[in-house]
Amino acid sequence: MTAADLPALLRGGPGPGAPDHGALRAWVRAAVREVPAGAAVRHPLGFVCLPVRRTPETGVCVHVWSPRLPGAAPTTSGVHCHSWDLVSYVLFGEIGNETPAVADTVERPTHRLFEVVSRAGTDDLRPTGRTVRRAAGETGRFGGGDVYRLPAGVFHRTVVPAGVDTATVAVGRVRPGHGDLSLGPLGGGPHRVTRTPCDPDELAEAVRVTLDGLG
Numbered sequence: 260m261t262a263a264d265l266p267a268l269l270r271g272g273p274g275p276g277a278p279d280h281g282a283l284r285a286w287v288r289a290a291v292r293e294v295p296a297g298a299a300v301r302h303p304l305g306f307v308c309l310p311v312r313r314t315p316e317t318g319v320c321v322h323v324w325s326p327r328l329p330g331a332a333p334t335t336s337g338v339h340c341h342s343w344d345l346v347s348y349v350l351f352g353e354i355g356n357e358t359p360a361v362a363d364t365v366e367r368p369t370h371r372l373f374e375v376v377s378r379a380g381t382d383d384l385r386p387t388g389r390t391v392r393r394a395a396g397e398t399g400r401f402g403g404g405d406v407y408r409l410p411a412g413v414f415h416r417t418v419v420p421a422g423v424d425t426a427t428v429a430v431g432r433v434r435p436g437h438g439d440l441s442l443g444p445l446g447g448g449p450h451r452v453t454r455t456p457c458d459p460d461e462l463a464e465a466v467r468v469t470l471d472g473l474g
Contacts, residue, residue: 304339319429
């Protein structure tokens, strides 16, 4: 199995089309060992990203959350939407996928939408003219072996319990016509966030967390 096989493998649900968990986990064990120095980054949403495969249309990464790893925090909020369809396979741990209700409004808005433009290890966050109201939505909870999906343009927030080592395989496929957006403060200004590369020790620790979690 290769990274190119993952989108088709994860397309199925329970039953005959379900992922081959053994093959997936074996692939991850090999793939994380091959992530080159300098490629892994501390993502602003709080995980370490181990990139495995990227093309203009698709991306495959392993995302790792652990108190053993350096963290980062978003400058706007954790609620965002993608320009790509997401399929996420939980390798181990626990993860919550919150999908709050987000509606455009100019009357008593709670947030402003920020456009996120990513390039060469940086994210430029630009406030737009759109203001929105965020309200409670739904939360899906997932554990090892579960798959969840999120279409492009749907706002969500990922929540991992404190102290729980968690890792996922994230597969993204670009959807033309969609943008990357984040909910931010009403009076927030434009700014740039740099994705800090993991040093060799941090990369090695992220690999160890992943291998330990896989058993």
